[in-house]
Amino acid sequence: MNLTLKVWRQNGPSDEGRMVTYKVEDVSPDMSFLEMLDVLNERLILAGDDPIAFDHDCREGICGMCGMVINGVAHGEQRATTTCQLHMRHFADGAEITIEPWRAAPFPVVKDLVVDRSAFDRIIQAGGFISVPAGSAPDAHSVPVKKDDADAAFDAATCIGCGACVAACPNGSASLFTAAKITHLGLLPQGQPERDSRAKAMVEQMDLEGFGGCTNTGECTAVCPKGIPLDTIARMNADYLKASK
Amino acid sequence: MSDQTHGYKVGEPIRDTKAPEGPIEDRWDKRRFSAKLVNPANKRKINVIVVGTGLAGGSAAATLGELGYKVKSFCYQDTPRRAHSIAAQGGINAAKNYRGDGDSVYRLFYDTVKGGDFRARESNVYRLAQVSVNIIDQAVAQGVPFAREYGGLLDTRSFGGAQVSRTFYARGQTGQQLLLGAYSALERQIAAGTVEMHTRHEMLDLVISDGRARGVIVRDMVTGEIETHLADAVVLATGGYGNVFFLSTNAKGCNTTAIWRAHQRGAMFANPCYTQIHPTCIPVSGDYQSKLTLMSESLRNDGRVWVPVAKGDTRKAADIPEEERDYYLERIYPAFGNLVPRDIASRAAKNVCDEGRGVGPGGLGVYLDFADAIARLGRDAVEKKYGNLFEMYERITGENPYEQPMRIYPAVHYTMGGLWVDYDLQSTIPGLFVVGEANFSDHGANRLGASALMQGLADGYFVLPTTVGDYLAGATKFGDVDPEAVEQARDAVQQKIDKLLSVNGTRTADSYHRELGKLMWDYCGMERTEESLRKALERIPELREEFWNNVKVPGDPEGLNQALERAGRVADFFDLAELMCIDALHRTESCGGHFRAESQDADGEALRDDENFAYVAAWEWGEDGPTLHKEVLDYEYVKMTQRSYK
Numbered sequence: 029m030n031l032t033l034k035v036w037r038q039n040g041p042s043d044e045g046r047m048v049t050y051k052v053e054d055v056s057p058d059m060s061f062l063e064m065l066d067v068l069n070e071r072l073i074l075a076g077d078d079p080i081a082f083d084h085d086c087r088e089g090i091c092g093m094c095g096m097v098i099n100g101v102a103h104g105e106q107r108a109t110t111t112c113q114l115h116m117r118h119f120a121d122g123a124e125i126t127i128e129p130w131r132a133a134p135f136p137v138v139k140d141l142v143v144d145r146s147a148f149d150r151i152i153q154a155g156g157f158i159s160v161p162a163g164s165a166p167d168a169h170s171v172p173v174k175k176d177d178a179d180a181a182f183d184a185a186t187c188i189g190c191g192a193c194v195a196a197c198p199n200g201s202a203s204l205f206t207a208a209k210i211t212h213l214g215l216l217p218q219g220q221p222e223r224d225s226r227a228k229a230m231v232e233q234m235d236l237e238g239f240g241g242c243t244n245t246g247e248c249t250a251v252c253p254k255g256i257p258l259d260t261i262a263r264m265n266a267d268y269l270k271a272s273k
Numbered sequence: 274m275s276d277q278t279h280g281y282k283v284g285e286p287i288r289d290t291k292a293p294e295g296p297i298e299d300r301w302d303k304r305r306f307s308a309k310l311v312n313p314a315n316k317r318k319i320n321v322i323v324v325g326t327g328l329a330g331g332s333a334a335a336t337l338g339e340l341g342y343k344v345k346s347f348c349y350q351d352t353p354r355r356a357h358s359i360a361a362q363g364g365i366n367a368a369k370n371y372r373g374d375g376d377s378v379y380r381l382f383y384d385t386v387k388g389g390d391f392r393a394r395e396s397n398v399y400r401l402a403q404v405s406v407n408i409i410d411q412a413v414a415q416g417v418p419f420a421r422e423y424g425g426l427l428d429t430r431s432f433g434g435a436q437v438s439r440t441f442y443a444r445g446q447t448g449q450q451l452l453l454g455a456y457s458a459l460e461r462q463i464a465a466g467t468v469e470m471h472t473r474h475e476m477l478d479l480v481i482s483d484g485r486a487r488g489v490i491v492r493d494m495v496t497g498e499i500e501t502h503l504a505d506a507v508v509l510a511t512g513g514y515g516n517v518f519f520l521s522t523n524a525k526g527c528n529t530t531a532i533w534r535a536h537q538r539g540a541m542f543a544n545p546c547y548t549q550i551h552p553t554c555i556p557v558s559g560d561y562q563s564k565l566t567l568m569s570e571s572l573r574n575d576g577r578v579w580v581p582v583a584k585g586d587t588r589k590a591a592d593i594p595e596e597e598r599d600y601y602l603e604r605i606y607p608a609f610g611n612l613v614p615r616d617i618a619s620r621a622a623k624n625v626c627d628e629g630r631g632v633g634p635g636g637l638g639v640y641l642d643f644a645d646a647i648a649r650l651g652r653d654a655v656e657k658k659y660g661n662l663f664e665m666y667e668r669i670t671g672e673n674p675y676e677q678p679m680r681i682y683p684a685v686h687y688t689m690g691g692l693w694v695d696y697d698l699q700s701t702i703p704g705l706f707v708v709g710e711a712n713f714s715d716h717g718a719n720r721l722g723a724s725a726l727m728q729g730l731a732d733g734y735f736v737l738p739t740t741v742g743d744y745l746a747g748a749t750k751f752g753d754v755d756p757e758a759v760e761q762a763r764d765a766v767q768q769k770i771d772k773l774l775s776v777n778g779t780r781t782a783d784s785y786h787r788e789l790g791k792l793m794w795d796y797c798g799m800e801r802t803e804e805s806l807r808k809a810l811e812r813i814p815e816l817r818e819e820f821w822n823n824v825k826v827p828g829d830p831e832g833l834n835q836a837l838e839r840a841g842r843v844a845d846f847f848d849l850a851e852l853m854c855i856d857a858l859h860r861t862e863s864c865g866g867h868f869r870a871e872s873q874d875a876d877g878e879a880l881r882d883d884e885n886f887a888y889v890a891a892w893e894w895g896e897d898g899p900t901l902h903k904e905v906l907d908y909e910y911v912k913m914t915q916r917s918y919k
Contacts, residue, residue, distance in 0.1 A: 040832065058558040058671075066563055066783070073781050073827050073836055081833055083351060085524040087564045089665065090449055091355040106668075113668045138495055139833045146472065149352050153464035157457035158416045161339040162332070162734040165407070165414035169371065172425025182418035182443060185450060189354055213416050 029055040029121040033068070035080055036128040038137050045137070047126070057117035061104065062087060062094065064116055081140040089113040089253065092188030095195070096141050097128040102192035102251040110190065110253040130195035134202070134238045145191050147237040148205060154233035155226035156209040158218050177215045184211035186254040193248035193256075199240030204248040206234045207264035208256045214267055227267035280810070280898050281855055287891055287904040292396035292696040297910055298378075301400040304696065308739050309746035316341035319748050320504035321741065322489055324476045324531055326353030328448070328726060329709025330510025331455035332733030338462030340738055342745075345502055346459065346468050347491060349475045349526055349838075354456040357512060357524040358729060361448025362569035362662065363432065364440035365412075365726040367405040372429060376437040378402045385724060386911045388434040388614050389689075389717020390865035390881065392544070392889070395910055396696060397714045404735045405727050409441055411734055415454040419443050433570050434614040434721040434918075445569050445662045451726055455733070474500070475838065476531040477769075478762040479507065479538045479705065482755040486535075486705035490762045492770075494838060497831040499766055501759050505748040506704045506741055509535060510733070513688035513710040515548065517846045517853065518798070519790025521685035522554060522567040528842035529849045532692050532711050540700040541891040541902060543693035543713035545849065546857035549720055549866045550799050551686030552618035555669055555679075556638040565684040566669055568641070568662055570722040573611040573618070575646035575655065576679070578602050580639050584629035590640055590678050601625055609918040616719045616866045616879070617918060619683035623799050624877065626682075633680040642678035683799060687725060689716045689866060690856075693891040693904075697740035698732060701891075706741055708732035713889070718865025770830050773840045778823030782840035785820045789843070789850060792816070797854050802870045806858040810851065817847040852892060852899060859901065862886045874915075883913055 031052045038045030052068050059067075062084050069079035084094040089110040096111050098104035104114045119125065127141065135143040173181075185208070193204040210227050213219035219226070242261055249258045293303040311319065319342050323334040326348040334346040348356060368381040381402040386393055413419065413427070419441050420428040432440045443450040462468040473494040480488035480503065488503035514529035515521035536542045553568045579600045581593055601621060603610045613621075622639045625631065632638045647655050652675060656663070663674045670680070691713040698706050698714070709729040716724065796809035820843070828834040862882035863872040872880045889904040 056559050056561060059561050060563070060669075063561050063563050067561055069836075070781050070783060073825060074779070076827065078828060079836055081835055085350055085355055085526050086357060086360045087525055088360055088566045089668075090360050090446065091350070091357070091524060093350060093355045108664070109668060113665070115668065115671070117671055142833065145351055149354075149460060149463075149470075149472075152457060152460045157461040158414065159461065160411070160414040160458075162336040162411055162458075162738065163407070165410040168369070168409045168413040169426055171413075173421055174425055175421050175423050178418055178421040178425075181416070182420075182450075185416075185418050185443075185453065186446060188449075189352065212418065216416050216418070218414055218416050 029057060029116060029119070031055055031119065032124040034124065034126045037080070037140055040139055041136050055116055057115070059116045060087070060112060061098070061114040061116065062112050081142050083142050084112055087112040090188060092190040095130055095190045095192055097130065097195055099126055102130070102195040103253055108253055108255050130191050132194045132200040134200070135191060135194065147239070148189050148191065148202070150237060151202065151206055151230055151233045152209065155222065155229035156213070158213060159222065171217050173216060181212050181215040184208045184215070184256060184260055187256050188254060190253065192251045192253065194239065196247040196251040197240065198245055198247065199243060201242045202234050202237070202239035203242040203261045203264065204252065204256055206230050207260035210264045210267055211260040214263065223267060224271035227264060228271040231264065231268045281859065282898065282900040284893060284900040284902045287902050290394065290695045290904065292394070297395060297399045300396050301403055305739055308743035311742050311746050313341055315749065317343065319343065319745050320345065321506050321508065322347070322502055322504040323508040323510060324489060325356065325510035325512060325711070326456070326459065327356035327358035327510060327512060327709060328452055328455055328729030329733040330508070331356065331452065331459050332730050333508055333510060333708055333737050334468055335455060335458035335462050336734055336738045337741070338465065338467035341467065344462070344468040345471065345504065347471045347474045347476060347489070349473065349494065351472055353459055353470065353472065354453060356452060357527055358452045358726070359449045360524065361726055362445040362567065363571040364430065364442035364447045364723040365408065365451065366432070366439050366721070366723045367409045367441060367727065368402050368439060369406055369409060371427060372438050374437045376439050380437065381405060381439065383911055384435050385715070385721060386717070387916060388719055388721040390719050390879070390916055391717065391883070391887065391908065391913045392864050392906065393715055393717030394906065395908060400736065401715050401728060401731050404731045407735060408727060408730045412451055412454050415458065417443065417450045417454045430571060430574060431612065432722040433573065433612050433618070440723045442571070445571070445659065448726060451730065455730070476511070477534065477766045477841070479535045480754065480759055480762050481538055481702065482758045483752065485703045485751060487754045488759070490766050492766070495833055497829070497834065499763060501763060503754050505745055505751055506706060508706045508708060508737065508741070509692065509711050510708045511711050513691070514849055515685045515688050517790065517850050518685040518793050519786050520557065520562060520565050520794070522551060522565050525564060528845070530842055530845045532707070533845040533849055535692060535700065535702065535705060537894050538702065540702045540705055541693040541893050542690070542852060543889050543891045544690035544856065545853045545892065546797070546860060546867050547689035547718050547865060548685060549615055549687040549689060550619040550683040552615055552622055552683050553641060553681045554684035555666065556633055556682040558634070566665065567684070567686060568666060568679065568681060570615065572641060572659060572662060575658070576611065576641040576643050577645060578611055578639055578641055580625045580630040580632060590642070599630070606918045613918045614719060614721060619799060620868060622683055638680035638682045640678035641681045643674060644678070647675065687720055689713065689718060689720055693889070697743065698737055699740065699744065704744060706737060708737050718867055769841065769844070770837065773824065773826045773837060773844070774830060776822065776824050776826065778825050780823055780825060782824055782826060782836065782843045785816065785824060786843045786846065789813070789816060789846060793850055793853070797857050800868050800870050801857050803858065806854050809854045810858070813847060813851050813854065820844065820847065855899060856890055856892065860886055860890065881915070887913070
């Protein structure tokens with residue numbers, strides 16, 4: 029396959045940035061999207077050009093480090109798929125592909141396609157945990173958990189923290205990310221003692237970081253590689269309201 | 274003493290591993306009681322550096338923070354939650370015996386020593402089995418959503434190398450859920466101010482002052498600044514070195530730099546040749562391949578492994594009738610069948626492919642077939658158990674495993690070797706502790722499935738926080754760090770960066786890494802011979818020389834420079850590769866993941882040589898070649914036998 033890429037290049041947070049066009053030839057349909065970029069970068073290095081910076085690590089769809097807006101869609105058009113798991117067989121030969129970083133004020137660009145997502149860590153710091161120091165836990169079977177609750181908690185807990193939800197949201201909201209953690213811990217008996225304080229603190233931190241509000245657009249869940257359901261946000265709002273009374 | 278033909282010297286044996294004596298079940302209790310405690314008021318003044326935020330490093334940093342130490346934590350990723358523990362799929366072992374199927378601490382201990390092919394320490398493994406039960410309690414209390422049954426209690430499944438059901442799991446994402454548990458505990462401590470987090474920082478050297486590990490030199494990967502961080506103890510939790518093979522199931526960023534620098538500063542490196550080749554990975558599809566993806570071993574619970582009986586049979590799987598299929602694991606190992614340990618399953622796959630019976634492109638693959646399981650349990654039940662794995666397989670290969678068998682092939686997955694540590698997890702450098710995959714201690718020559726998560730968390734939540742305290746009780750007398758030691762370490766780091774950027778040759782670091790990896794896979798991979806290893810030892814220095822004279826690293830030392838990061842890691846992989854081959858060459862026996870073709874029994878199984886090799890090979894670094902120190906392994910409880918899974 030031969031492709032034309034239009035890639036966002038930005039040499040640091042203060043640089044204005046621009047789209048740059050690259051031709052990539054002899055792409056195999058079995059390549060992953062990032063392998064296609066590896067091939068381009070190897071070529072750029074040998075030509076004495078600056079390779080395209082992008083975040084990636086596990087390349088098996090679970091670490092959450094990779095993420096690009098591909099043809100206007102966070103992680104590309106393939107549903108439930110991270111950028112690293114997207115394969116070139118889903119593109120047509122001769123296609124033109126635009127590649128941009130996550131765009132949201134709380135995610136400043138570090139370089140090219142690399143953004144700073146540390147705001148997510150600070151939301152977790154505000155309350156995305158159960159306070160249980162090592163060594164103090166009771167036997168694991170002392171508190172049975174209804175299978176349905178455990179399964180629903182798991183579904184929310186699969187969030188990989190990639191930030192696609194924010195990139196896709198017209199408001200730049202981090203509601204799906206925050207709600208996923210509030211739902212995961214709020215559904216479990218172990219999470220009850222801190223349920224109110226957690227919801228309140230995490231939502232307030234989310235606002236403090238400059239993420240927008242949720243207007244139920246649903247773009248977030250549509251691009252989420254793990255399919256975190258939208259109803260987690262309803263749960264977060266209910267918990268937040270109850271905690272704020 | 275020296276061995277000129279192998280290019281190494283033999284030094285003094287290691288006589289004391291600091292394990293307490295007495296009955297094995299009392300040793301950890303004894304050590305916990307004998308370990309000195311640190312006054313809570315003093316803990317606030319004691320600094321500990323933890324490098325790496327996977328299960329071992331994340332849990333260690335969080336727990337040390339909870340105890341009141343001043344902790345600095347470092348990771349190369351943009352957030353600690355990305356560490357590669359997150360990719361572990363199958364599960365975590367624990368001797369809970371919730372099923373009442375005959376499990377016990379002693380049985381987990383026994384299985385692990387046997388699975389490790391009698392090359393692990395009994396005292397360490399027993400402790401691991403003991404604390405395994407606490408890990409499950411801790412994780413559940415943190416909210417880790419393990420799989421549950423309708424009664425609300427935890428579900429378990431069986432795994433390779435065991436005949437009891439002791440593996441706890443969270444669908445195919447157990448590593449993710451356990452890591453997010455450790456991550457949340459770590460973030461809680463960051464919020465509490467006990468842990469200072471440094472993301473996108475890579476450790477490039479260790480500071481040693483007055484014989485003690487007192488700090489690290491790191492590079493801020495965003496600004497390029499070289500920083501010094503000092504402390505009273507340093508904990509390395511930087512994972513394994515499987516990426517020396519370029520293609521492995523490791524994350525792209527996984528590297529050996531932190532432990533290799535520590536090795537060059539005096540920490541011994543134990544059993545570097547023990548590498549685990551995982552039997553169930555997605556085969557290589559082309560020369561652009563950047564990594565390999567594992568399909569959880571848990572799939573072998575329900576999937577049946579087979580190849581055609583006839584060589585060169587290119588029919589589709591569905592067109593090959595039952596009697597023309599060879600379910601070779603079930604045939605050769607009737608007792609364990611598809612659940613034999615990883616090293617055995619991997620080699621069996623290689624053997625049938627070498628016979629010309631492999632499937633898929635290049636004949637480098639075997640089938641993992643779920644047709645029987647789907648017929649027996651129904652598609653829904655199979656989807657519930659393995660849904661995400663099936664999806665992942667389809668995304669990568671474009672093939673639907675519900676309709677045609679998966680194609681799998683072995684790939685480098687885990688390294689049992691690592692920095693040598695004593696019972697306290699302390700290396701041969703005082704004050705340098707090593708936890709998780711980065712150390713060598715618990716898995717011998719082969720790690721059983723679902724035991725990596727167990728070891729990482731055992732080290733981080735339970736073992737290290739006790740043993741490091743014993744060392745830190747003396748911290749008030751450590752004195753100031755020698756400024757010259759800091760300068761010297763900083764200069765070494767700076768010089769290496771300047772050198773890499775100045776070569777300006779004609780090949781990229783990645784292309785050298787690929788070539789080194791291929792060489793290691795061919796000559797020091799699933800099967801090793803004296804001839805192949807000698808070839809590797811001839812070729813590695815040549816390739817390294819070429820690398821240092823012809824690599825092209827673009828850009829500046831300042832700012833984000835991913836090509837520079839990679840080049841630095843590749844440089845260290847060259848040195849490590851050489852030590853791995855020396856170790857593999859010197860160990861003329863086969864054991865676990867180390868298969869020397871010269872040492873096999875009549876059935877082609879690994880043949881150990883207990884008389885000559887029942888020891889840990891701990892290597893000391895030297896300018897003019899390594900020195901071997903042997904730690905003899907005693908088996909008081911588990912009788913050394915030839916492993917049999919038949």
